[in-house]
Amino acid sequence: MNQNQINVTEAVLAACFSGKASPEEQAAVKFWRQASPANESQFRAYALVWERSGSFDPSLHIDMEAAYSRVRQKAGLPAPLLRAGNRIYYLTRIAAVSAVLLVSLLLFRNGTGDTDFDQSATATVENQAFHLADGTVVWLRNGSKLMYHTPEGGRSQRKVRLSGDGYFEVAHNPDVPFRVELDGGGTVEVLGTEFNISQTDSGTSVLVKSGKVRFSPTKGDYPVLTASQKAVFSKKDSRLTIKGAASMNELSWHTGGLEFVSTPLSKVIEDLEQFYQVKITMKNSELNTCLHTAPLTNSPLEEVLRVLEVAYGLQSSKVSDNEYVLTGGYCGR
Amino acid sequence: MAENEEKYWLERLKEGDEAALRKIFDAFYPDLVSRVLRIIPDPDTCQDIAQDVIVALWNRRDSLDIHSSLGAYLNRAALNRALNYLKSRNRNVVDASAELPDAADVVDIDAVSAEQKEELESRLNEAIERLPERCRAVFALSRFEDLSHSEISERLGISVKTIENQITKAMKLLRASLRDTT
Numbered sequence: 053m054n055q056n057q058i059n060v061t062e063a064v065l066a067a068c069f070s071g072k073a074s075p076e077e078q079a080a081v082k083f084w085r086q087a088s089p090a091n092e093s094q095f096r097a098y099a100l101v102w103e104r105s106g107s108f109d110p111s112l113h114i115d116m117e118a119a120y121s122r123v124r125q126k127a128g129l130p131a132p133l134l135r136a137g138n139r140i141y142y143l144t145r146i147a148a149v150s151a152v153l154l155v156s157l158l159l160f161r162n163g164t165g166d167t168d169f170d171q172s173a174t175a176t177v178e179n180q181a182f183h184l185a186d187g188t189v190v191w192l193r194n195g196s197k198l199m200y201h202t203p204e205g206g207r208s209q210r211k212v213r214l215s216g217d218g219y220f221e222v223a224h225n226p227d228v229p230f231r232v233e234l235d236g237g238g239t240v241e242v243l244g245t246e247f248n249i250s251q252t253d254s255g256t257s258v259l260v261k262s263g264k265v266r267f268s269p270t271k272g273d274y275p276v277l278t279a280s281q282k283a284v285f286s287k288k289d290s291r292l293t294i295k296g297a298a299s300m301n302e303l304s305w306h307t308g309g310l311e312f313v314s315t316p317l318s319k320v321i322e323d324l325e326q327f328y329q330v331k332i333t334m335k336n337s338e339l340n341t342c343l344h345t346a347p348l349t350n351s352p353l354e355e356v357l358r359v360l361e362v363a364y365g366l367q368s369s370k371v372s373d374n375e376y377v378l379t380g381g382y383c384g385r
Numbered sequence: 386m387a388e389n390e391e392k393y394w395l396e397r398l399k400e401g402d403e404a405a406l407r408k409i410f411d412a413f414y415p416d417l418v419s420r421v422l423r424i425i426p427d428p429d430t431c432q433d434i435a436q437d438v439i440v441a442l443w444n445r446r447d448s449l450d451i452h453s454s455l456g457a458y459l460n461r462a463a464l465n466r467a468l469n470y471l472k473s474r475n476r477n478v479v480d481a482s483a484e485l486p487d488a489a490d491v492v493d494i495d496a497v498s499a500e501q502k503e504e505l506e507s508r509l510n511e512a513i514e515r516l517p518e519r520c521r522a523v524f525a526l527s528r529f530e531d532l533s534h535s536e537i538s539e540r541l542g543i544s545v546k547t548i549e550n551q552i553t554k555a556m557k558l559l560r561a562s563l564r565d566t567t
Contacts, residue, residue, distance in 0.1 A: 061549065061553050062552065062553040062556035062557060063534065063548075063549035063550070063552040063553045063556070064549075065556070066527055066528075066552050066553075066556060067527075067533070067534060070527060070528070072527075072533040072534070097560055097563075098556060098560060100505070100563075101509065101556060101559045101560050101563065102528070102556075104502065104505050104506050104509050105509045105510075105513060105528060105559060106528070106529075107506045107509075107510070108423060108509065108510050108513050108525075108528075108529075109419060109423070110419065110422045110423060110426070110510075110514070111419065112418060112419065112422060112428050112431075114414070114415055114418060114432070116411070116414070116415075119410075119414060119432060119435075119436060120407065120410055120414075122432075122436050123406070123410060123436050123439050123440055123443075126436060126437070126440040127406075127440045127443045127444060129403065313411065313412065314411070314412060314415055314416065337503060337506075343415070343416055345386055345387070345412065347387075
C-alpha cells in the first residue's frame, strides 16, 4: 500500500496539525491511526502537545523609551525630543527642545520657598477643575483638597499641596518648576506634563501620562519617571516600585471612559470590571495576552462587549445582573 | 490600531512626520518583540530585530507600498529578519543531542480538565524555553509562523531532513514534559 511508504514521524504529525501536510501524508497518518489503539493514543497525545503549546508567549519587560531612542539613533534622527504632552509635542517642537535642557537643570535645583499657602480649594464633585494663575489645570476627585499661593509676590516657585487625588496638566514654563507637596508625604516635581496622583492610607501612586516627573516619597535620590510609568510608594515597607502602566484607565474618573493601547486582554477585562462594576469571566485563557487597542469610550458595556465579540470572535452572555461570561475566540490581527 | 488610524499614520509617516514613527512604534513594537522572542530566546537580539524593522519602515517611507495591514507587513518583516539571523548563526550552533525518552504515556487525553489544561500549558511553556536553541527555533517557526518544513529548510539553509528531525525531537521533548501530569 502506498500509505505505508511514508513513515509517520512526529514531524509528519506536526505538519498535519499545522495544516501543512501533503495529501499523501494525511492519508498515511489516517492509516497509521487506524492501525492500532496505541497509535491513536499517541496521535492524541501529540495533538494535545501541539494545541496547548499554542499559548506559548514569552513575556519581557520592555523599556519603551530606551527602545525608542535606539530607533531614533538607528534612523539617524537628531537628539531626542522631550515628549511633553501630545499637544506640545505636535505643535511646538521648538519649545519641547528647549525643555529638555531645562529639565535636567531644574530637576536638580533644590529650591527653598515658603510653604504656608494662603488659598485652598476642595472639590465638591468628582473631577472638578481648578485653574491656577500660571495656567495649570488641576482636576480633583470629590473631597480632595488643593492648597496654593495667590500669584502676587513674584514667587520663584510654583508650589501646591495636595490632599487626596488629583490629575495635573501643568502649564509649560521651563523657568519655574512645578512642585506638589503631598499630604501623604513626599513631593512630586515637574515641568509641563500630565500626571495623576492617588493617595490612600496604604501609600501613594503617581502615574505619568506624558512628560517627565520626579516623585520623591522621602528625602533622597529618586529616578525620573517618564510617560506611561507608574510609581507606587508603599507606606508599610517604605518601598517605591516603578513599573510600566498596562493601561491609563485608573484615570477613568478624569477622562470619563476607558482607552486601550496595546493592552493585554486580561487587563482590558480587569479595567472593564472596575469601570462598569461588573464581573466578567473570559473562558479562553489563550486570549489573555492578545493586545487590544481601542479609542476612549464610555459607551454602554453591551456595546463594548460587542466590539470585543467582533474583534476576537467571542460570544458573550449575561449570566446574571452584573455578570458576563465570554467564551470561544482567537487572537489575531 | 484600527485600519483607518493605520492609514492616517502611514500617510503622516510618508510625509516624514516623526510623530507617526512614534505612534507606530508604540502600537507595534511590543508585539514584534514578543513574536520574535518565541523563536529566538534572547531579549536583546529580539529588541534589535524589532527596532530594525521599525527603522527600515522609516527609512523606506518614500517608497512604501503596503498591500496588507501594517501589522501583517511588520510581522512579515520581523520574521524575515529573524530567519536571516538564524541562518547567519547556523554554522556556529551545535545542538547537544538530548537523550530522547521514547514516550510511554503520559496523560489520559480524554479526561483532561480545564484546570489540568492550564497546568499543561505552563509545563509546555517551560519545556519550550528549555529546548536546545536550534530545536526551539525550528519548532517555533513551524508552530507559530505560516511556514512549511520545506520553506523553513530553504530559508535557514538546512536540509528538510534536519528540520524534520528537529521538529520530531521538539515534539518528543515537549510530550515528555507532560509525563508526570496526572
